[in-house]
Amino acid sequence: MRFIPAAIVLAALATPAMAQSSLPPAVRQMVEAAANTGDQAKIDAVVAIAKETNPGAGAEIDKIVADIGATKAAEREAKLASAGFFEGWKGSGQLGGSISTGNSETKSLTAGLNLERDGLNWRHRADLLVDIVDNDTGTDQQRILAGYQIDYKFSERLYAWGRFEYERNREAGINRRFAESAGLGWRAIDGERVKWDLEAGPALRQTRFITYSENTFAGRGASRFLWNWSDTTVFTNDTAIFFANSASINNTTALTSKLFGAVSTRLSFNLAWEEEPPLGLEKLDTTTRITLVYDF
Incomplete structure (x- = not known):
C-alpha cells in the first residue's frame, strides 16, 4: 500500500498560496530598497506610489515594510547589546x-x-x-x-x-x-x-x-x-x-x-x-x- 507523506501534502497545498502575489517583481524590489534605507520619508513616498499603482497589493506592501523594519530593529538591538562603552558615540x-x-x-x-x-x-x-x-x-x-x-x-x-x-x-x-x-x-x-x-x-x-x-x-x-x-x-x-x-x-x-x-x-x-x-x-x-x- 502506497501513501504520500503528510509533509509533502502540506507543502503541495501551501505552495500555491505562497506563490500567489499581485505585486510585480520590480515594484517589490523598489519597496524593499526603500525600506532598507530606514528613511521614513522615502519609505512613505515609495509605499504610496506602490499602493496607488497596485491597489490589490496593499497588505503585501505593508508586510514587506514591516518585516524589513523588524529585521533592522533586531539587528540594531543586537549591535547595541554587544557594543563596548567606547563604541557608538x-x-x-x-x-x-x-x-x-x-x-x-x-x-x-x-x-x-x-x-x-x-x-x-x-x-x-x-x-x-x-x-x-x-x-x-x-x-x-x-x-x-x-x-x-x-x-x-x-x-x-x-x-x-x-x-x-x-x-x-x-x-x-x-x-x-x-x-x-x-x-x-x-x-x-x-x-x-x-x-x-x-x-x-x-x-x-x-x-x-x-x-x-x-x-x-x-x-x-x-x-x-x-x-x-x-x-x-x-x-x-x-x-x-x-x-x-x-x-x-x-x-x-x-x-x-x-x-x-x-x-x-x-x-x-x-x-x-x-x-x-x-x-x-x-x-x-x-x-x-x-x-x-x-x-x-
Missing part, C-alpha cells in the same frame, strides 16, 4: 564668535563639544562650552559650561537620569559652581521631526561667588526640545531651571543649518538669569553666538 564640535550684553560688553571666541551615546538601556550625554573673552583687561577664560548626564531607559519614553555640571562665569560673579542632580525624565513628543524631553528632580549646588560661598539643596527642572524643520535645518531649545533660596535659569535657543557634508552653521542665543546675583551685578546676561559646526 556620535556628536559635534563647534567654533565661532559671540557678543555679550548685561554685566559685560565683550567679544569672544567660542568653542564647544557635544557627545551622545544612545545604547539599548543606557544613554550618555556630555557637553562642553568655553567662551574665551577679549576685553580691556586682557584675554581670559570668562565662561565655562560643562555637563555629563546618564539616563536609564525604562521604556521608549520614561527614563531615570543623573547629571553632574560645572560652571564658571566670572562676569556674573560665579568663580565656580558644581551641581549634582537626579530624577525622572519623560519624552513628551517622540516623532520623526519633533522630540521633546522633560525632566525634574532634586539637586545639590555648591557655588563660590566673588565675595561669598553658598551650598544649597535645590530642585531642578529641564526641557530639551528639537524640531527638524527640514532635512537641512534644525531648531533646538534647551532650558534648565534650579529652584532654591534663589532661583537661576539657563536657556539656549539655536538654529542649525547644513552647509555641505558634515559642516553646518549655527546661530544661538543664550539667556542666563540669577535671582540674587552678587551685589552690584545684573540679574540677566545674554550671549549671541555664531559658530561653524562639524558633525561626527
Whole structure:
C-alpha cells in the first residue's frame, strides 16, 4: 500500500498560496530598497506610489515594510547589546564668535563639544562650552559650561537620569559652581521631526561667588526640545531651571543649518538669569553666538 507523506501534502497545498502575489517583481524590489534605507520619508513616498499603482497589493506592501523594519530593529538591538562603552558615540564640535550684553560688553571666541551615546538601556550625554573673552583687561577664560548626564531607559519614553555640571562665569560673579542632580525624565513628543524631553528632580549646588560661598539643596527642572524643520535645518531649545533660596535659569535657543557634508552653521542665543546675583551685578546676561559646526 502506497501513501504520500503528510509533509509533502502540506507543502503541495501551501505552495500555491505562497506563490500567489499581485505585486510585480520590480515594484517589490523598489519597496524593499526603500525600506532598507530606514528613511521614513522615502519609505512613505515609495509605499504610496506602490499602493496607488497596485491597489490589490496593499497588505503585501505593508508586510514587506514591516518585516524589513523588524529585521533592522533586531539587528540594531543586537549591535547595541554587544557594543563596548567606547563604541557608538556620535556628536559635534563647534567654533565661532559671540557678543555679550548685561554685566559685560565683550567679544569672544567660542568653542564647544557635544557627545551622545544612545545604547539599548543606557544613554550618555556630555557637553562642553568655553567662551574665551577679549576685553580691556586682557584675554581670559570668562565662561565655562560643562555637563555629563546618564539616563536609564525604562521604556521608549520614561527614563531615570543623573547629571553632574560645572560652571564658571566670572562676569556674573560665579568663580565656580558644581551641581549634582537626579530624577525622572519623560519624552513628551517622540516623532520623526519633533522630540521633546522633560525632566525634574532634586539637586545639590555648591557655588563660590566673588565675595561669598553658598551650598544649597535645590530642585531642578529641564526641557530639551528639537524640531527638524527640514532635512537641512534644525531648531533646538534647551532650558534648565534650579529652584532654591534663589532661583537661576539657563536657556539656549539655536538654529542649525547644513552647509555641505558634515559642516553646518549655527546661530544661538543664550539667556542666563540669577535671582540674587552678587551685589552690584545684573540679574540677566545674554550671549549671541555664531559658530561653524562639524558633525561626527
